[in-house]
Amino acid sequence: MRDDPKERAALGRAANAIAPADGIARRRADFPILARTVNDRPLVYLDNGATSQKPQCVIDAEAHYYAHLNANVHRGVHRLSQEATDAYEAARDIARDFINAAQREEIVFVRGTTEAINLVANSFGARFRAGDEILITGMEHHSNIVPWQLACERSGAVLKVVPVDDSGELDAAAFESLLSPRTRIVGLTHVSNALGTINPVRELIALAHARGVPVLLDGAQAVPHLAIDVQALDCDFYAFSGHKLYGPTGTGVLYGRRALLEAMPPWQGGGDMIRQVSFARTTYNDLPYRFEAGTPNIAGAIALGEAMRYVRDLGLDAIAAHESALLRDATERARAFPGLRLIGTAREKAAILSFVLQDVHAHDVGSILDHEGVAVRTGHHCAMPLMERFGVAATVRASFALYNTHEDVAALFAALDKVREVFGDA
Numbered sequence: 001m002r003d004d005p006k007e008r009a010a011l012g013r014a015a016n017a018i019a020p021a022d023g024i025a026r027r028r029a030d031f032p033i034l035a036r037t038v039n040d041r042p043l044v045y046l047d048n049g050a051t052s053q054k055p056q057c058v059i060d061a062e063a064h065y066y067a068h069l070n071a072n073v074h075r076g077v078h079r080l081s082q083e084a085t086d087a088y089e090a091a092r093d094i095a096r097d098f099i100n101a102a103q104r105e106e107i108v109f110v111r112g113t114t115e116a117i118n119l120v121a122n123s124f125g126a127r128f129r130a131g132d133e134i135l136i137t138g139m140e141h142h143s144n145i146v147p148w149q150l151a152c153e154r155s156g157a158v159l160k161v162v163p164v165d166d167s168g169e170l171d172a173a174a175f176e177s178l179l180s181p182r183t184r185i186v187g188l189t190h191v192s193n194a195l196g197t198i199n200p201v202r203e204l205i206a207l208a209h210a211r212g213v214p215v216l217l218d219g220a221q222a223v224p225h226l227a228i229d230v231q232a233l234d235c236d237f238y239a240f241s242g243h244k245l246y247g248p249t250g251t252g253v254l255y256g257r258r259a260l261l262e263a264m265p266p267w268q269g270g271g272d273m274i275r276q277v278s279f280a281r282t283t284y285n286d287l288p289y290r291f292e293a294g295t296p297n298i299a300g301a302i303a304l305g306e307a308m309r310y311v312r313d314l315g316l317d318a319i320a321a322h323e324s325a326l327l328r329d330a331t332e333r334a335r336a337f338p339g340l341r342l343i344g345t346a347r348e349k350a351a352i353l354s355f356v357l358q359d360v361h362a363h364d365v366g367s368i369l370d371h372e373g374v375a376v377r378t379g380h381h382c383a384m385p386l387m388e389r390f391g392v393a394a395t396v397r398a399s400f401a402l403y404n405t406h407e408d409v410a411a412l413f414a415a416l417d418k419v420r421e422v423f424g425d426a
């Protein structure tokens with residue numbers, strides 16, 4: 001019965017019908033997966049920090065490419081190849097506009113944030129020498145730690161780490177004092193995936209630039225929640241993933257300041273990144289193609305463009321206002337909940353609520369929540385050093401998206417009441 005698609009759609013319409021008709025959250029009807037049930041309950045999806053759901057227009061854009069345009073890009077003179085190339089390059093223009101990059105050549109399509117940072121750590125990092133320093137922070141995702149550690153192993157450079165205070169904010173004075181004449185790059189998360197902290201990146205970038213140090217921002221958790229203007233931020237690199245931005249998996253963008261990209265050697269070699277190949281010597285293609293070796297995720301990039309258009313049309317300010325209201329609601333309930341400790345209480349936060357319950361393992365909390373149809377992330381959130389900093393092995397993380405409602409917040413805390421019933425009042 002539950003597997004009957006008609007039944008499922010009807011249940012979904014019912015779930016959507018009881019959702020309040022307040023502004024942005026009304027758009028939850030655009031997301032077909034929100035119509036399904038889990039354990040006979042309407043799905044309450046609060047794991048958006050891990051990946052967000054996709055609106056029908058994004059699903060349609062990907063399918064439309066395969067049904068109508070499929071051909072390789074930048075290669076054929078035939079009609080399909082030209083149309084596929086046009087659609088792929090149009091997605092690049094949408095991405096340029098989405099983060100207000102100055103030029104389309106500064107937009108490199110990649111598999112995601114992880115690949116973007118690896119690209120910079122390998123290519124920009126080719127100039128690192130023994131004794132050089134790479135400055136990151138104590139709240140980085142593993143994908144903004146490990147690529148730099150690998151660069152250190154290759155070059156003899158040293159990793160320096162800015163400490164995080166008890167509220168989950170960076171120590172700006174420590175940041176400044178850790179910038180040295182040997183610092184070659186700063187890798188900094190715009191928004192922490194585990195704490196929700198929005199870092200004061202504009203100020204930190206100004207401090208780094210005052211010493212001539214370029215800054216890479218990890219924007220994986222920022223782009224779904226904040227309007228991004230890479231020129232106003234004055235960052236040198238900006239990395240993000242499509243799948244956390246209502247787009248497909250295996251897509252993402254690396255923004256790089258043109259002068260820096262021009263001076264960087266290719267990272268991967270292959271088709272599309274070359275101008276001329278002979279066994280004696282190969283010359284490389286122009287930006288951004290020099291950094292897009294091989295056949296890219298064409299359908300994915302096109303669908304990512306559609307996701308950006310969708311978000312842009314809704315307006316990031318409206319999305320941010322809606323999510324802030326959800327976060328306020330959730331934070332108030334969390335503060336009143338017995339035995340709950342919030343991990344991450346920074347003054348500026350995106351809609352991420354990380355916490356632990358006294359005497360109950362995060363994994364057990366997650367299992368009971370799942371039984372109630374509430375999807376959250378439990379674990380170290382790919383930020384093990386940060387968990388260690390707060391003296392916990394794992395947290396429960398509820399992370400919100402544009403389609404979440406105050407009913408979802410209420411469902412989360414009703415499910416947490418169940419956890420307390422099962423484990424007793426600890």
Ligand SMILES: *Cc1c(COP(=O)(O)O)cnc(C)c1O
Binds near residue numbers: 114189243
């Ligand atoms: C998810 C995430 C990443 C890694 O993104 P992928 O899509 O897995 O490449 C990096 N940094 C932060 C802050 C993230 O949240």
